[in-house]
Amino acid sequence: MAILDEVAAWKLEAADEDSKRYFYHIGEVRDLENGSKSYVIGRKGTGKTAICKYFETTEDYNRFCIKLSFKEFPFNLLYGLEDKDYTRPSQYISLWKYFIYNSILKMMATNAAVDSSTRGRLSAIYPTDSFDYMSSVIQKWTKKSMGLAILGVSGQSATDRQIQKLEDIWQELIPAMEKIITDHVDGSKYYVVFDELDEDYRNYWEEDSRSKYISLVTSLFKAVSNVKRVFSERNIGIHPIVFLRDDIYELLSDPDKNKWEDQKISLNWKREKIKHMLGFRISRSFDEHSDYFNFDIMFPRILQHKTVNLNSNRIVNVFDFIYELTHSRPRDFVRFLRDCAKSSIEQGHKLITSDTVRGIDSEYSNHLRQELINEVSGVIPDINNILSVIGATHNQRFSPDKFIELIENYAKSNDCDNYTKNLGPLYIAKILFHFSIIGNAPRSSGNRPVYKFQREYLTLNNNEPIVVHRGLLRTLGLQ
Structure with a gap:
């Protein structure tokens, strides 16, 4: 395949792309893998989904991952599951810990290193042959019958309990789940990934929705911090990871927020980092197994001309021209170069010309406007x-x-x-x-x-x- 054909096939959404080929393994991923970081904060297009997919698709005999996606999820179901023993904005801490522990137990049910007796009891609660979407799985978890079944596995009598709803037993259920995990977990690493939490952000201008949503997300950060503390003290490899837009993160207000900074990764792409990413990506377009990503060598290999002449007779190199048009996000460069490649192919060119780069300016500008409208409309x-x-x-x-x-x-x-x-x-x-x-x-x-x-x-x-x-x-x- 010609190089422009490959570049023209680049995907904007990391979820749609061959991550084994194009995932740029940035250094921050190591901090997430070893548990020293837990929160990934960044704007759309900065690589949150790519990192999330990396964790979701990288599994081994001693490495497990579950992604909890809240895309198109009925958030009103979550808002009704408060723990009355907590005040705002912490009233959903028990709910989030419950989701994390359910995820860990579900993974333990498939881990051959966990003792067979425990694995058998967990498999009855968490069947592995289910092809349900995660949203339906989470809805099953929020039924009181699920909580009673877990209490039964923990050894607590639950068959004669008269409870009306799941949240009636938060104070018994959460410690019981912690005990099952600590008593039977092995030395594997377990990752629980929270993604697409901005689904209800679109209703931010409604006061009641805003208050509940911010409390829900704040509680998640507090729950993750608490879970990490509980299991790190026991040297257990349980690592919940939260992916969140930076504008939502800035809205969170809590006395513990300063502590979260030590656990946070901010996805900011400086010029040199963007260059490394592009060098890697172009190299992988030539050879899907390549580990060579020298930008100064690889970038010119897709260009007919290295510079662009501006109307003011100013001459700039192609990278600087594109950089000025973007917000320095991987998605910006992927879109721009993909559109350049498509246009060049239509014109019968084998490489991207300076005229093509200039011609894509208007098309990219329209794309950027629409993307910003999608981002900002939840607030304005x-x-x-x-x-x-x-x-x-x-x-x-x-x-x-x-x-x-x-x-x-x-x-x-x-x-x-x-x-x-x-x-x-x-x-x-x-x-x-x-x-x-x-x-x-x-x-x-x-x-x-x-x-x-x-x-x-x-x-x-x-x-x-x-x-x-x-x-x-x-x-x-x-x-």
């Missing part, structure tokens, strides 16, 4: 209108006062969503900054724009000029 429902209002000014740069005035005027219009009206222009500006829709142009950088994706702890400075990201200029009609 009419984000698309706000982007259109910014585009109508025909300005890329604003003074802070002018930008706030622009948002204020929109908030007064009939087009503005009622929820957005109540957010306030400064809050909206902060959200746009968080998602690198806008950045600042500080004097300290020679008025060059800086964006959130470049510096994790960067915050909006209301005393510096505001700049719309270069990748959005085409779709907003600013260029």
Whole structure:
């Protein structure tokens, strides 16, 4: 297969891709494997799904993994399973520990190293021949009959219990599950992966949903921390891992949050790291078993021209041109180069030309806009209108006062969503900054724009000029 055919077949979603061929084994994965890290925080497109799939598909005789996906899951079912002994936002800690322990016991039921008697009793509760989706499995776990069966395995009498619902026995059930595990677990490593937790984030503007959702996610972080402490003290290899969007993580507020920082991995891709990833990916496109990933050698092998001539007669290399259009995420580069490869094939080229790179600018800009709308709409429902209002000014740069005035005027219009009206222009500006829709142009950088994706702890400075990201200029009609 010609190289452009392979690049044109790259997938945006890691879940759809051959992870054994294209997964870039970043150093952070080792910290997750040995249990020193537990939380993976990053924006869409930064590689959370790729890492999740790596754990899901990498198994061995002494390595097991279950992924708990909450995509299209009825979150109202979870909201009803509070532990009344905890106050907000900790009322779901027992629920999450229950899910983690169920996952461990289910994996133990298939592990030949666990004693046959225990394995037999667990197999009766966790059949291995089930092809149910994980969402239906979780729903089965939340039935009171499941809790009673587990209590029976633990040796506690449960047949004559008069309970109305599962949460009536949290205080007996959780310690009983811990005892089954600690008494019978072997030296294997068990990974429980939580993914796609943002399903109910779309309802964030509803106050009741917002409060319950934040409590639910906060409780998960606290539960993971507690489980790790319980089993690390016994030197047991149980490693729950949570994948979460960074904007949701920033909304969590808890006295323990500072402690979570030691367990957190932030997926930020600097220029050199992106280059290494691309070098590896292109090398694997030539040879699926290659471990050679020198960017300076591999990247030019898919290009007809190494530079792009801009309208201002400025000449830049192809990587720098693409980098300025993106948010420096793997998905950004995969999309851009994939679209370049497809366009080049249609034009009959064997390699990507500079004209093709420039021609993809508008198409990529439209993709970036839609992706940002999908990300931000959970917080600002009419984000698309706000982007259109910014585009109508025909300005890329604003003074802070002018930008706030622009948002204020929109908030007064009939087009503005009622929820957005109540957010306030400064809050909206902060959200746009968080998602690198806008950045600042500080004097300290020679008025060059800086964006959130470049510096994790960067915050909006209301005393510096505001700049719309270069990748959005085409779709907003600013260029």
